[in-house]
Structures are given as C-alpha cells and as structure tokens.
Amino acid sequence: MNANNQQIGKIGEDIAASYLNTLEFTILERNWRHKHYEIDIIAYKHNLLHIIEVKTRNSLDYGYPEESIDKSKMQFLKNAASAYQFKHPQWKYLQFDIISITLDHDLIKEIFFIEDVYF
Numbered sequence: 032m033n034a035n036n037q038q039i040g041k042i043g044e045d046i047a048a049s050y051l052n053t054l055e056f057t058i059l060e061r062n063w064r065h066k067h068y069e070i071d072i073i074a075y076k077h078n079l080l081h082i083i084e085v086k087t088r089n090s091l092d093y094g095y096p097e098e099s100i101d102k103s104k105m106q107f108l109k110n111a112a113s114a115y116q117f118k119h120p121q122w123k124y125l126q127f128d129i130i131s132i133t134l135d136h137d138l139i140k141e142i143f144f145i146e147d148v149y150f
Contacts, residue, residue: 039087039088039089039134040085040087042087042134042137043085043086043087043130043132043134044061044062044071044072044085044087046087046132046139046142047071047072047083047085047130047132047142048061048072050130050142050144051072051074051083051130054076054144055076056074056075056076056081057074057075057076058072058073058074059073059074059075060072060073061073063111063115065111065114065115065118066114068107068110068111068114069111070082070083070084070108070111070112070115071083071084071085072085072130073115075122078124079124079125079126080115080116080122080124080125080126081125081126081127081128082108082111082112082115082125082126082127082128083127083128083129083130084100084104084108084127084128084129084130085129085130085132086099086100086129086130086131086132087131087132087133087134088132088133088134089133089134089135089136091133095131095133095143096131096132096133096143097129097131097143097145100129100148101150102150105127105148105149105150106150108127109127112125112127126146126147126148127147127148127149128144128145128146128147128148129144129145129148130142130143130144130145131143131144131145
C-alpha cells in the first residue's frame with residue numbers, strides 16, 4: 032500500500048471512529064493486531080461486540096469502497112475475531128460491520144454503515 036493510500040485509510044478510520052462515537056458505540060481497539068491479523072475498529076454497543084472494517088476511497092473510479100471486501104477478506108476478519116474472542120472470552124456475541132467512506136478532496140462525501148454483514 033503506498034503512502035497516499037495509507038494516509039487516506041488513516042483519515043477514513045478517524046472519520047469512522049468519530050461517526051461511531053456519535054452513534055454511542057464504545058471503541059475498544061483501533062488497528063488491533065495479533066500475529067498477521069488486523070481489525071480496523073473493535074467496538075461495542077448494548078453488550079454486542081462489533082468487528083468493523085473501514086474502507087475509504089477518494090473516487091469511485093474502481094467502484095464503491097465496500098465492493099473491495101471479498102470472501103477471503105471476510106474469512107480473514109472471522110479468523111481475527113476468533114483470536115480476539117480467545118483473548119477476551121467475556122465477548123460471546125459479535126457481529127461484523129463495514130463502514131464505507133467516500134471522500135472528495137479530503138471532505139466527507141458519503142458514509143455508508145453496513146451492519147451485520149456475513150459472507
């Protein structure tokens with residue numbers, strides 16, 4: 032990933048975290064890592080753990096941000112979530128969410144929150 036993509040990703044994750052705070056989520060982790068796994072945001076609301084993948088793009092030339100998440104990425108997230116639950120057994124219930132962010136010159140054009148995704 033080049034530096035510009037990393038910067039856009041960081042901006043998107045900051046926007047997503049702020050957005051989740053407005054929805055009264057409690058953020059537990061950002062960029063949680065375990066071995067080769069990474070989860071963008073781990074949050075909870077009403078005793079439900081949310082594993083959140085954030086995708087951000089500056090244009091729609093290559094499609095909507097959420098369209099870049101395929102079955103292999105979802106399997107990766109499932110494995111990462113299992114590792115997190117193993118380390119934090121108090122979390123019995125979880126769901127996978129996606130926050131898709133489209134920017135226009137670093138200004139928010141659209142935030143699309145897709146809850147309870149399953150592949």
